[in-house]
Amino acid sequence: QKEVEQNSGPLSVPEGAIASLNCTYSDRGSQSFFWYRQYSGKSPELIMSIYSNGDKEDGRFTAQLNKASQYVSLLIRDSQPSDSATYLCAVNPGSGAGSYQLTFGKGTKLSVIP
Amino acid sequence: DAGVTQSPTHLIKTRGQHVTLRCSPISGHKSVSWYQQVLGQGPQFIFQYYEKEERGRGNFPDRFSARQFPNYSSELNVNALLLGDSALYLCASSLVGTYGYSNQPQHFGDGTRLSIL
Numbered sequence: 330q331k332e333v334e335q336n337s338g339p340l341s342v343p344e345g346a347i348a349s350l351n352c353t354y355s356d357r358g359s360q361s362f363f364w365y366r367q368y369s370g371k372s373p374e375l376i377m378s379i380y381s382n383g384d385k386e387d388g389r390f391t392a393q394l395n396k397a398s399q400y401v402s403l404l405i406r407d408s409q410p411s412d413s414a415t416y417l418c419a420v421n422p423g424s425g426a427g428s429y430q431l432t433f434g435k436g437t438k439l440s441v442i443p
Numbered sequence: 444d445a446g447v448t449q450s451p452t453h454l455i456k457t458r459g460q461h462v463t464l465r466c467s468p469i470s471g472h473k474s475v476s477w478y479q480q481v482l483g484q485g486p487q488f489i490f491q492y493y494e495k496e497e498r499g500r501g502n503f504p505d506r507f508s509a510r511q512f513p514n515y516s517s518e519l520n521v522n523a524l525l526l527g528d529s530a531l532y533l534c535a536s537s538l539v540g541t542y543g544y545s546n547q548p549q550h551f552g553d554g555t556r557l558s559i560l
Contacts, residue, residue, distance in 0.1 A: 333485075361546035372533055372551045373486065380546065417485050421546055430499050431476070431535075431549060433485030 331356040333420050335434035343442050348405040350437050352418030355399070361421035362394055364403045367436065368414045377403060408441045415439070445470065447552035449534050455558045456524050464519045464555045468536030474498075475517040476549060477509060478533040486533055492517055493539055529559045 332355040342348045350364075361380055365373035379385045379392040379401065391404040401420075405412055415436040422430070448467045456462055468475050474493045478486035491499040492511035511517045515536075521528055535549035 363548055365551075372531070372554045375548050375550060378548045419485075430488045430491065430501065431478075431486070432488070435483070435485050 331359075331420070331422075331432050333418055333432050333434040335416075335418050335437050337435055338438040339440050340437055341440045341442055342408050344408060344410060346408050348408045348412065348439055348441070350403040350405075350416050350418075350439065352401045352403075352434055353399055354401070354418075354420045354432075356420065356422060356432075357396075357399060359396075359399075359420045359422055362392070362401045363419040363421070363431070364390075364392060365417040365419060365433075366412075366414045367417055373417055405439075408439075410441045410443050413439055413441045447534055447536050447550055449532075449552035449555050451555060452553065453556045453558075455560060457560050458524055458526060460524050461520065461522050462524060462557060464521075464532050464534075464557075465516065466519070466534030466536075466552060467516045468534075469550055472536035472538055472550075473515050474537045474539045474545065475511055475515065476535045476537070477517070477519045478535065478551075479503075480531045480533060480554075481529075489519070524559050526559050529557060531556050 364377040367373045377392040385392045389406045393402045417436045418434040419431040476491040477489040480486040488501040490509040495511045506522045509519045531554045533554045534552045537549045538547040539545045
């Protein structure tokens with residue numbers, strides 16, 4: 330069974346600090362990786378996608394992927410109270426049947442303290 | 444441009460009843476997927492539809508069914524509702540590649556919150 334593991338938290342960081350969120354996955358053949366942000370009572374919002382090993386930066390967000398270690402992470406620089414939310418890691422096999430079946434972790438709850 | 448739209452926003456039903464949830468994808472997106480999210484968990488895949496055909500099904504009972512229409516909108520139907528069906532039901536749309544497979548990001552609607560009494 331394909332699994333995505335995240336530390337449920339809560340992860341508390343002071344305002345302005347770097348928040349580091351981690352995710353591991355079990356399906357070695359996975360090809361597409363996504364980070365979603367979900368505010369309480371709201372739906373998931375896509376913030377990053379990454380497909381190749383290495384880093385991908387978008388504003389204050391950096392996604393890191395290491396397929397050999399089956400590990401993907403999200404760094405949030407200069408964390409703001411508005412970043413307080415649950416961050417969901419999602420994995421997609423990326424090809425063939427089932428390529429739309431995103432498998433989600435349970436999410437990590439981030440709290441940014443002013 | 445409009446995002447994924449879902450209706451209704453909230454719904455209250457009793458055990459044994461039937462429910463239909465609706466979804467309109469982002470313009471240009473031909474794939475629609477449905478997810479169930481219970482409190483404290485990540486979304487769980489239910490169905491994926493592309494070109495009116497079911498392309499994937501998650502581990503859900505036959506009480507759950509769906510369909511996609513020629514305009515790419517979709518319905519999720521749940522029969523014989525159980526208390527455990529109480530959840531946020533999410534619809535997501537995405538672009539597709541060759542043969543309907545794609546690694547493109549999925550974009551979620553605001554969801555339908557279903558409560559079973």
